[in-house]
Amino acid sequence: SQTIHQWPATLVQPVGSPLSLECTVEGTSNPNLYWYRQAAGRGLQLLFYSVGIGQISSEVPQNLSASRPQDRQFILSSKKLLLSDSGFYLCAWTPQLSYNSPLHFGNGTRLTVT
Amino acid sequence: AQKITQTQPGMFVQEKEAVTLDCTYDTSDPSYGLFWYKQPSSGEMIFLIYQGSYDQQNATEGRYSLNFQKARKSANLVISASQLGDSAMYFCAMRDLASGGSYIPTFGRGTSLIVHP
Numbered sequence: 270s271q272t273i274h275q276w277p278a279t280l281v282q283p284v285g286s287p288l289s290l291e292c293t294v295e296g297t298s299n300p301n302l303y304w305y306r307q308a309a310g311r312g313l314q315l316l317f318y319s320v321g322i323g324q325i326s327s328e329v330p331q332n333l334s335a336s337r338p339q340d341r342q343f344i345l346s347s348k349k350l351l352l353s354d355s356g357f358y359l360c361a362w363t364p365q366l367s368y369n370s371p372l373h374f375g376n377g378t379r380l381t382v383t
Numbered sequence: 384a385q386k387i388t389q390t391q392p393g394m395f396v397q398e399k400e401a402v403t404l405d406c407t408y409d410t411s412d413p414s415y416g417l418f419w420y421k422q423p424s425s426g427e428m429i430f431l432i433y434q435g436s437y438d439q440q441n442a443t444e445g446r447y448s449l450n451f452q453k454a455r456k457s458a459n460l461v462i463s464a465s466q467l468g469d470s471a472m473y474f475c476a477m478r479d480l481a482s483g484g485s486y487i488p489t490f491g492r493g494t495s496l497i498v499h500p
Contacts, residue, residue, distance in 0.1 A: 270496050277443055291468075303488070311492065312458040312474065312490050312491060312492035312493050313490040315488070315489065318485070318487065320485055327486075357426060358427065358449070359429075361488075363478075363486075367486065368415055368416045368435075368478045368480070369433060369478075371420075371433060372418075372420075372428070372430070372476070373432040374427065374428040376426070377426045377427070380417075
């Protein structure tokens, strides 16, 4: 069966520090991968999605970036965090080329920028 | 433009009663999927139910059913016999064909449901 791992679960970082959140999927190949951010009490904002290795689409211009160095690995990064980067970050995957498959989410990372 | 609209920021229901959470959507793609997710206070996103744009019947999964009205572009979630554990945020989502050729999921802002004993 497929599983998705996301870490760390919580993170407290000072403003201006770098960020690296990692997500890996097991039990499937060539998945679509997604990074979402959820501000407190708000909906999910799509940040990045990837349909293959090295293929990243950005939905929101900001100081975050994403990379997909391997088929089932998706990394969210920042060189310098802002206060506004605080939130709940969720990684998710779906099978390729399918509109009827739900997103499968990781457990999320709660990021607090101080 | 907002693709998914959930107009109820908060809903209250008595335990054992039914509740309907509203969702309207906007797409010009004939092939799309509609999803509902539950997010308890722990933060995990739990998939509840799916409705495809070509499905003739409303989807049901246990106590969850989806009232799909295609002409009105609405996909309301009905929870029957509410339980205290149903208290959570509920998100409506849609996957349709984005300009890049991929089916991109978009989410509504969510509805907070509180079940009273």
